[in-house]
Amino acid sequence: MKRGSLVHHSFLLSLFVILLLLSAGIAPAQISYQDLVHPDPKDWLTYSGDYSGRRYSSLSQIHTKNVASLAAEWIYPVPGANRLLVTPLVVNGLMYVTGHNSIFALDARTGREIWRYSRPLRADMVSGDARPGINRGVAVLGEKVFFETQDAHMLALHAKNGSLIWETEIADYRDGYGGTMAPLVVKDKVIIGTSGGDEGIRGLLDAYDAETGKRQWRFWTIPNSGEPGSETWKGTAIEHGCGATWLTGTFDPELNLLYWTTGNPCPDFYGEDRLGDNLYTDCVLALDVDSGKLKWHYQFTPHDTHDWDATQIPMLIDWDFQGRPRKLLAQANRNGFFYVLDRTNGKLLRAKPFVKSLNWAKGIGPDGRPEVLPDTDPTPQGKKTCPAVVGATNWYSPSYNPQTGLFYVIAMEQCNDYVSSARGYERGKGFEGTGAQRIANEPGQKFLRAIDIRTGNLRWEYPMVGEADSWAGTLSTAGGLVFFGDDSGYLVAVEAETGKALWHFNTGAIRLSASPMTFAINGQQFITLAAGTNVVTFRLMH
């Protein structure tokens, strides 16, 4: 009896201590705007890791000398998922993963589930990338978690249990709007765009009050007739011009500017009903984050007829350019060029191809416009043009390492036959004007490429074996490593300086479609990749 009660007491005591520790350890930390500006490297607080979009971590416990002993620590099969695109966030040991219109909060060290929130998929969503419910992740501020639903609603959930705090409809899904992206929190605002860029939507970017869900501003990416920019649309297509804002942007706190990219014009492949440049499609927009007013824009592909959305990460890099320190914006664009802009004013500093399969333009002129080659528009019979419709790269993340000055991007060498036909708008349906298809016996190939920010030239490349059909991105770390998903389902670590493969793991995923991230708990560094339908997390095994 006595012994029993002693045990009982010490059990209660330790339970108390454990609860105390747990409440200190797992309770979601209050994330402030200052935390987002200066993130603790143990956390991963925004889609790209920080506002710059560099997807670079200063964690260096895992490095070139010990990465060979990296091993899987846990696997979380995401319920209901058939293809994960998410970059998980980690806030003080709690990981947020999004699956198909659902969110899962996990113990980041073990993969054990803490809570989940899920919404039924709208089956009457007619078409579009959002229809299957794919999602790229959440954003956090205070004790709230922000999530965009399949049907373009903005939700705020409580970080402790997934309780719905507020919900706002961004736009009507029946008009083709949908949600696939991770929001970005800046100051007291949740910045969010939508998908629907092949469904004839009018593109928009919104800012919502994080506390109440009330809209603070909206920027339309397609002007109303009579507004500036509308002169770049001749024909009827401006009514349903697309320019979707479907990938998370970046932010410069010093300039107070938000950088957001826009997608293709509609109909994607048929340009006769929209002669002109079609602003603000295929652009990077620099917006004042407080007012949503446009400060400047740069258009990568004026009058695009190849579905080359500019929705790749607009990365913010501070580096000397031609002898003086500059605030740069770098982007490897789906159209095959690697661009460097001055992000204070949007002036083009340099543009060079980063793929060989590029036959639509001779180059980018000093005025910033592409020198388009004749006979590269889609035709009813089909016109072979490069890059392919999936792009020289796409939304999956590039990364940058300030120690090497190298920009790491997954590139695709591929061409397509592009076919066009006139197409009238029908509400909520695809508004493509036909499409592109693979060319027989030209499967294409994927590469990891390292571009020197100083010159825009290729430093090294890592050719991948596979079906040229994967969508995985990259992560760079202060351990001198680049992690990326390859074209055969492997997570691979290469040396950042040389591209030499140092470690690999076969995730079993047939088509990787997400970018890796890293975090630390109690001084231990982890690497995570959403691979196929599983979240897989790795650490060093000594």
Add this chain to the structure above:
Amino acid sequence: MDSPNKMTRRNHLSRHVSLAVLWVSIVTCGELRPPRLLQAQAEQPGKPESPDSAMVETGSKLFGGSCSVCHGIDGKGSARGPDLTRGQVVTRGKDDELSQLIRKGVPGSSMGAFDMPDLQIRQLVAFIRSLSTPAAHVAVPGNQNSGQQIFFGKGHCSECHMIRGQGGSLGPDLSNIGGERTLAEIRESILKPGSSSPNKYRGVYVVTESGERIEGTLRNRDNFSLQIMDRTGKFRFFLISELREVVLQEKSMMPNDIGSLLNSEEVQNLLAFLSRQAVVGGNQIENHRRRPR
């Protein structure tokens, strides 16, 4: 990209490969017993309605308007939508199932509902069917018995290909070729063999760290490993790090001179024979490459 050195190696390889084929034929000819009952095994499986050509033609136009943006002009798929010349519902399901799929969409996928008049749906179904109607379901002129003789004899097909356990295993098994490929696809792969999957059935040789040289056909590969069937028919699996050299042939090992080896009547007989190779019931394993979406 290729160094001249490598090109020479590749030429060497093709010579070795043709020798290899000859060699395999010598080794295996003792086992070549042309099977007798093949025709009987190829009775017609549950036959989808045969597509009416006018329906197919109108369907093809409708397809160009609504479907091709995702599924490609030829129905073979694109980055946005799957290959419609493959897959259970399209190739084996009933017409009604396919119609419903078009009308209601596929939950949890990018395939939305296309609410069209009944006639148009039937025309679309007829066209989609025509893309994938397996050779076993269409009339093919020619003498199957002669085709069988050619397969196991003059055509040298069985040196690399197997039908129901008879023949070689360097190339793909053809026991269900009539059940899973269209007549046009079979004809094209005989007369104009292209490069198949970049990771399968290409000729390859490797040199191991110890200097051993192994030739064969590729069964799979990635950046770190290589799976080969060597010319004796043995599986040989390697880590790239264990190899001194890996050289891949550009194309599959399928010879491209069959059109000159066989006359047109012989080709037709071979087609008649191959088109009747269909596994009925039991385990129908889809051994073609499907791109998951």
